Amino acid sequence: MAKAVKNKPVKRKKNSGFGKFIKWFWILFAIGILSILFVFQLAAWGFLGEMPTFERLENPQTNLATEVISVDGITLGKYYLDDNRTPVPFVQLPKNLVNALVSTEDIRYYGHSGIDAWGTLRALVFLGQRGGASTITQQLSKLLFTVRPSDSTWDRIIQKIKEWVIAIRLERQYTKDEIMAMYFNQYDFGNNADGIRSAAKIYFGKEPQDLKIEESAVLVGMLQNSSLYNPLRREELTRKRRNTVLSQMAKADFITEKEKDSLQATKMDINYNPESHREGLATYFRMYLQKYLNGWIQKHPKPDGTKYNLYLDGLKVYTTLDSRMQANAEKAVREHMKRLQAEFFHQNTPDRNPTAPFIAEEPGDIDRIMERAMKSSKRWHVLKAQGKSEKEIRASFKEPAEMTVFDWNSETHEKDTILTPLDSIRYYKSFLRAAMMSMEPQTGHVKAWVGGIDYKHFQYDNVIQGARQVGSTFKPFVYAAAIDQLRLSPCDSLPDNQYCIEAGKYGNPEPWCPKNSVGKYTGKMLTLKNALANSVNTITAQLIDKVGPAAVVSIARNLGLTGDIPEVPSIALGTPDVNVYEMVGAYGAFANQGVYVKPVMVTRIEDKNGTVLFEYVPETRDVLSKDVAYAMVNLMEGVTHGGSGTRLRTTGYEKWRPEYKEIITGYPYEFKNPIAGKTGTTQNQSDGWFMGMVPNLVTGVWVGGEDRDVHFRTITYGQGASMALPIWGVYMKENYADKELGISDGEFPEPENMSINVDCSKVEENGKDNPVKENDLDGLDF
Known part of the structure; x- marks a missing residue:
């Protein structure tokens, strides 16, 4: 028998190459994943550089601009350094x-x-x-x-x-x-x-x-x-x-x-x-507000004791300005001042005025003005800081240079030219300046603020920085003192004769005998209403003599005027320097039944989270009784019916101007509603004023040169009715066109049981119908 053969297991060769590949693939893959995760973890721990903390993730550090908001919800502007950011x-x-x-x-x-x-x-x-x-x-x-x-x-x-x-x-x-x-x-x-x-x-x-x-x-x-x-x-x-x-x-x-x-x-x-600090709406107001807010920040720290940053902390500042009224105000100033400036240039060509734009009263005045302007310029200070000698600095002012200057006739209001710095100073001196402020008298809320004609080129704010002689717009304070203390009526009469206050009285070194603006005395009995309407100086002199300068100064102080007002008779004709801001506040008391309300621009300040940091509390005081305040309003209504403000009732006109070879069209104001107001013109026509009121809006306008030697030669164009009143007229026409603004066109509210007679219809008055002379309407009333 054959011997059985034992089956031996077959040995398989190990696929060492592929197996190892798979093994090492997964090992390396796992290591790679773990390495990536480890790298991410290292980054999370901060080993690859600083990482934000949980607190920073919860509150990202973002610079936020402070936002200035109008009463009608429009952003007027922002304050920021690098980041103009307002989150939504x-x-x-x-x-x-x-x-x-x-x-x-x-x-x-x-x-x-x-x-x-x-x-x-x-x-x-x-x-x-x-x-x-x-x-x-x-x-x-x-x-x-x-x-x-x-x-x-x-x-x-x-x-x-x-x-x-x-x-x-x-x-x-x-x-x-x-x-x-x-x-x-x-x-x-x-x-x-x-x-x-x-x-x-x-x-x-x-x-x-x-x-x-x-x-x-x-x-x-x-x-x-x-x-x-x-x-x-x-x-x-x-x-x-x-x-x-x-x-x-x-x-x-x-x-x-x-x-x-x-x-x-x-x-x-x-x-x-x-959105630039020098462009947009309400530029002058925003620059004033910036200073106001910086002052507020110094007095109101954060809960932790640190100070708010106006440019980084995202504050919200709610103002009283109405963007629509502000736009109307700026349009009115631009429209009138462009045309007024054209007339000024026409009257001050080199052949008509070799010293243009100046009309100097004393020899050397122009040299002093130019010297002062040169030494106060930025160029002078910069070169001096660089160690330049005065001779080198003066020489630099005579070297022509390329520059961009203001120009009314350009769409951008700028033009490129070549001038010496000294000539550029004279060029800018030739421009008339303007200021305007509008306020709701019952609340003190400022609705519009225009400090000049163009902030980019003229940064001086004439609303609050510039105080100028107020002329006849000061007279209502004299009349208010007389009606308040002597219980006079707008219908009471005084003679229009030369009137002198003797030397020594009220500290006068010499007799004071003011003349009327036309240099004549009618000899007639004039009611106070007629006298104020036509700005008769002799009547104003009699009134301040009856009550005394101290009483007038007292009322002016109570009405918010803070500047130097000496207790002398001449203040009756408007010699004190006052700014537009204070004048509007003062006139507001007449429209507010004798209660002075300090003008307010900011109602609320919030932080970036909406927490209220500040709310305004009105500052008010009773200055005049309701009867006296209403009598004053009634007096000033006469200005727009039979005085220098009559042109507010006109339908406009067309007049051929041969020097322009064109027809100049006058503003068709055609106001029918009650308006109280007062014009003002100072010596040599250096300043033109108009204060205008309707029941819920008081507005003040000033126009003049930077220097008092820059002015019109004659009263035709240099009076307040020609320089300032048209701005008020255009502004109010625009306001009334916007019904949503709710500007009143009704009667001023008369107090119950009015004790002062304001109905002068039955008063026999020789000078009652003194009309405004025809040439008074020949000014630049566009």
């Missing part, structure tokens, strides 16, 4: 803006947790050729917490890792909507447009929620690179980028193909509204 919540972002961002920058935004895995893989595989992998959250983390990396590849890798870590933390800390709002609020859109609110205002002149689809697409397109895609510098490139965004919106089904094609065919329609 997600609910105020339009849906089309959100859709544009998601479709263009992060289509899976609502599905990832800060990092888009598919986007990252796509970017790695195609080396970024088919789009990047940065999510909206990552972009926010980069804006908020990381710095710009160097050119080193390693640094860029570390930067990206830190962005990922921060993005994940942001996703845990905030909702998707909050993250998106933060991103829009943080991005710098260029041209001082920090954040979406500033961008919407600056590029389109509207709030974010009012943006159209195509406008949202422009702003979202700028997110890729706001310097490159700048609609002001690269319009066509920016339009193409906008159209790319619209294509992405159509691809994501946020808009239809038809809508996309229609929108892509439109122009961008940029409405540029720069």
